[in-house]
Amino acid sequence: MSSDILSEDAVLEVLGTVQDPDLNRDIVSLGFIKDVVIDGGKVSFKVELTTPACPVKEQLKMECFTKVSGIPGVEEVDVEMTAQTRQANPGGSPTLPGVKNIVAVASGKGGVGKSTIAINLALSLKASGAAVGLIDADVFGPSMAMMFGVEGQPEMGENNKILPLEGHGVKVISMAFLSDSDRPVIWRGPMVHQLIRQFTADVEWGELDYLIVDLPPGTGDAQLSMSQVVSMSGVVIVTTPQDVSLIDARKGLKMFEQLKVPILGIIENMSYFICPNCDERHEIFRHGGGRRTAEELGVEYLGEIPLDPAVVTGGDAGQPIVVEAPESPAAIACNKVAGRVAARLSILAEQSSGGAGPVMPEPIDWKS
Amino acid sequence: MSGKPVPVEIKQSGVRELRIAWSDGQVNDFDVVELRRSCRCANCVDELTGTQILHPTQVGEDVRPQTIRQVGNYAFQVNWTDGHTSGIFTFDYLRKLAEVTNAPSGPASAEDGSAGEEESSGGGGCGSHGCGCSH
Numbered sequence: 001m002s003s004d005i006l007s008e009d010a011v012l013e014v015l016g017t018v019q020d021p022d023l024n025r026d027i028v029s030l031g032f033i034k035d036v037v038i039d040g041g042k043v044s045f046k047v048e049l050t051t052p053a054c055p056v057k058e059q060l061k062m063e064c065f066t067k068v069s070g071i072p073g074v075e076e077v078d079v080e081m082t083a084q085t086r087q088a089n090p091g092g093s094p095t096l097p098g099v100k101n102i103v104a105v106a107s108g109k110g111g112v113g114k115s116t117i118a119i120n121l122a123l124s125l126k127a128s129g130a131a132v133g134l135i136d137a138d139v140f141g142p143s144m145a146m147m148f149g150v151e152g153q154p155e156m157g158e159n160n161k162i163l164p165l166e167g168h169g170v171k172v173i174s175m176a177f178l179s180d181s182d183r184p185v186i187w188r189g190p191m192v193h194q195l196i197r198q199f200t201a202d203v204e205w206g207e208l209d210y211l212i213v214d215l216p217p218g219t220g221d222a223q224l225s226m227s228q229v230v231s232m233s234g235v236v237i238v239t240t241p242q243d244v245s246l247i248d249a250r251k252g253l254k255m256f257e258q259l260k261v262p263i264l265g266i267i268e269n270m271s272y273f274i275c276p277n278c279d280e281r282h283e284i285f286r287h288g289g290g291r292r293t294a295e296e297l298g299v300e301y302l303g304e305i306p307l308d309p310a311v312v313t314g315g316d317a318g319q320p321i322v323v324e325a326p327e328s329p330a331a332i333a334c335n336k337v338a339g340r341v342a343a344r345l346s347i348l349a350e351q352s353s354g355g356a357g358p359v360m361p362e363p364i365d366w367k368s
Numbered sequence: 369m370s371g372k373p374v375p376v377e378i379k380q381s382g383v384r385e386l387r388i389a390w391s392d393g394q395v396n397d398f399d400v401v402e403l404r405r406s407c408r409c410a411n412c413v414d415e416l417t418g419t420q421i422l423h424p425t426q427v428g429e430d431v432r433p434q435t436i437r438q439v440g441n442y443a444f445q446v447n448w449t450d451g452h453t454s455g456i457f458t459f460d461y462l463r464k465l466a467e468v469t470n471a472p473s474g475p476a477s478a479e480d481g482s483a484g485e486e487e488s489s490g491g492g493g494c495g496s497h498g499c500g501c502s503h
Contacts, residue, residue, distance in 0.1 A: 227440040228456075260374065260442035260459070359375050360438040366380060366400075368432055 006038050006073050011045065014067045021056055022343045023350050027064075034082075041075030043068055050346035051209070052083035052129035055339030085130060085209035086349035088233040088262075096200060098207045099133070101233040101345050103264070104226060106256070108248020110217035113269040114238045115143050116311060116320075118214035120331070121236075122170050123322040124338030130209040133164065135199050136174035137226060138216040139192050145176035149318020153177055161204040168323050171208070173199050196225040210342075218248075219255040227259040233345055234264040236302060241268055241289040249290075253297060264302065264344045266294040267337055271304035274329060300344060303337040306330050374459055378444065384432065388462060396466040404431050404448055406465055407455035 016028040023030060027047065034046040047064060049057065061081050068077045087100040095102060105118040118134065126132045136144035145151055150167035154177050157163045164171040175195065205211060213232075216222050226232065235256045239249035253263055268290025273282045284307065294301035305311075308330040314321045322331045373390040381387035385397040405424045407413075412422035427450070434447045443458040 227442070229440070231438075231441050258442070258458075258460075259440055261440070360378055360436070360444065363438075364378070364380060364433070364436040366433040366435065368383070 006041070006043065006071065008036050008038060010071055011036055011038070011043055011068055014071060015045075015064060018060065018063050018067060020060070022347055023050070027060065041073055042078070043071075043074055043076070044078035044080070046080045046082050049081065049083040050086045050349065051342040052085065053125050053339050053342035054083065054128075054346075055336065055343055057081055083129065086346055088345045088348040088352065089231055095231045096205055096211070099205055099211045100209050102211045102213060102230050103341065103345070104213040104215050104223075104232055104235040104256075104261070105238060106215045106223065106235050106252050107217050107238045108219070108250070108252040112217075112238050112240045113305075113311075114217065115147060115214050117236075117238050117267060117269055117305065117334075117337075118212050119144070119147055119320045120305075120322045120334040121338050121341065122210070122212045123168055123320055124331075124335045125210050125212075125342065126169050127322065127326070127335070128338070128342075130342075131207055132169075133171040133205050133208045133211040134173075135211065135213045136172065136176065137196060137199060137213050137222050139175050139195055139222055140216060142174045142176035142179075144172055144174040144214065146316065146318060147320065148172055157204045160202075162198070162202055163204050167318075168320070171205065173203050192221040193225040193229075196222060197229050200226075200230050210345075219252055223252075223255065224259070227256070227261055232261045234262040234341075234348065236264045236341060237266045238269050239266060239290050239293070240270045241283070241287050246289050246293045249293060250297065253299065262348055263299045264341055265300035266290050267302045268304040270307040273307040276309075300340070302340045302344075303333060305333045305337065372460060373463060375462075378436070386433070386436070388466070390463070394466070396462075398462070398465070400433055401427060401429055401431055403446070403457070403465075404450070404452070404455075407452070408457075408461060409455040411452070411454055 012028050012033065015033055016026045018027045019025065020027055020030060020032070027033060032047050032049065034048050036043070036045040045064075045068075047060060049060075054060070061079050064079050065077050068074060068079075085100050089095060105114055105121065107114045115136070115138065122132045122134045134144065134148075136142050148167040148170075150165045150172055152165060154162045154165055154173065162173065164173045165177060166172065213226060215226060237249050237253050239246055249266065253266075256263055268288075270284070271290070272287055273284050274280070275282060287304075290304065291301045306329055308321065308328065310325055310328060311321045311330050314324040321328060322334050325331055373392040373394065375388045376391050377387075377389040379387055381397055384400045386400055386403065387395065387397050389395045405422065405427045407422060413419070414421055430449075432449045434449055436444050436446050439445050439456055442460075443456045445453070445456045447453045448455075
């Protein structure tokens with residue numbers, strides 16, 4: 001070997017100038033670069049991101065490719081993008097084994113399209129290559145079954161655990177699977193708590209990168225129980241642009257702040273409407289309230305989803321927009337928001353790693 | 369997120385002391401008997417009026433936790449030897465308790481000193497039973 005032959009160090013040196021814009025560090029010191037193989041003038045390596053839904057995946061790939069191609073003597077570059085989803089677990093308490101991130105989708109008031117966002121968020125993450133599950137924790141108005149196009153009763157698996165149903169590659173559990181669709185659920189708080197416990201700990205979730213929880217609107221039993229039973233990685237607040245909705249969104253946000261569930265950000269749904277006839281953008285409920293509220297409260301604005309009749313018909317037919325029309329503006333907006341959510345979780349995971357360990361990894365048994 | 373300190377470690381530190389180390393470096397030893405008396409659950413404090421229902425003398429000096437479990441990201445819950453299980457102690461509340469009844473092992477403040485004196489003068493509430501201060 002002569003000295004001007006390519007070395008791994010030379011490759012790592014140029015890759016060390018590639019920054020991850022979310023984690024604000026170079027991808028070499030973040031440990032993203034794996035399996036560097038140099039064969040004559042041919043260089044191949046893997047870039048292992050912290051989430052498959054990384055919003056800057058293509059941009060990073062291109063930058064790695066260009067920079068390594070620029071090293072003298074390099075004739076061919078092969079970059080493979082992979083991902084190992086990190087665990088964001090702010091409470092450090094034992095949560096669900098195998099589940100890396102539990103993300104709640106909440107809203108202060110009903111009718112803002114929370115379930116639609118939860119479903120499409122789950123499917124966007126799934127489409128990026130992540131393993132995803134979905135809990136319909138809207139005990140009183142479960143809508144997942146219809147919107148997701150899954151029906152039936154879950155079966156019991158080993159150790160008396162409930163096996164979730166699967167729709168579009170996502171594992172789902174819903175009150176709708178356990179109750180008659182026409183009969184209302186009339187329950188007091190303790191039963192809601194019991195059900196939330198069942199939907200988390202008693203379901204065979206397996207290995208998941210993201211478990212999305214669709215919460216009922218408001219600040220009640222289900223929200224509180226969910227925040228108590230598991231250590232949630234974060235919550236996204238869905239709102240529409242009107243002031244009324246925003247007031248409630250603020251309340252929801254404050255509740256999760258008190259429960260020390262990190263606020264990943266605010267999503268503005270029904271943000272605008274693109275007329276199918278004239279392609280003109282109409283801001284029916286005004287626009288930008290979500291962004292303003294996010295700025296006011298110092299949380300991230302995750303993006304906006306347009307009002308699109310296809311979202312509604314897709315939902316009613318069990319064909320969510322992300323699956324049904326992946327190229328539509330609403331689906332693209334959902335993917336973008338999902339990328340931001342995943343990026344925020346990666347940032348939280350990065351911030352907590354190397355920091356404090358679990359507060360109480362196991363219950364304390366008092367010794368007398 | 370709010371920048372309030374959160375526990376980084378919670379453990380038993382004595383026969384009746386529970387130690388919390390906080391993210392800002394402060395360390396507090398809580399007397400568990402006082403902790404039981406400070407329970408804020410609906411059986412111990414009236415939910416609407418805030419009136420104290422549980423009288424300190426109803427809690428014996430021999431009460432101890434059996435198990436302490438974390439609740440979500442924000443609190444822990446204690447199963448006590450007197451059968452009480454409904455109390456959830458939020459980290460924010462524990463920090464507040466630490467400020468008023470407990471001498472942090474960090475730099476001592478004048479307030480802690482005066483609380484100690486009150487104890488010797490036989491004041492009611494926490495002071496009459498000692499409050500877990502090491503002095």
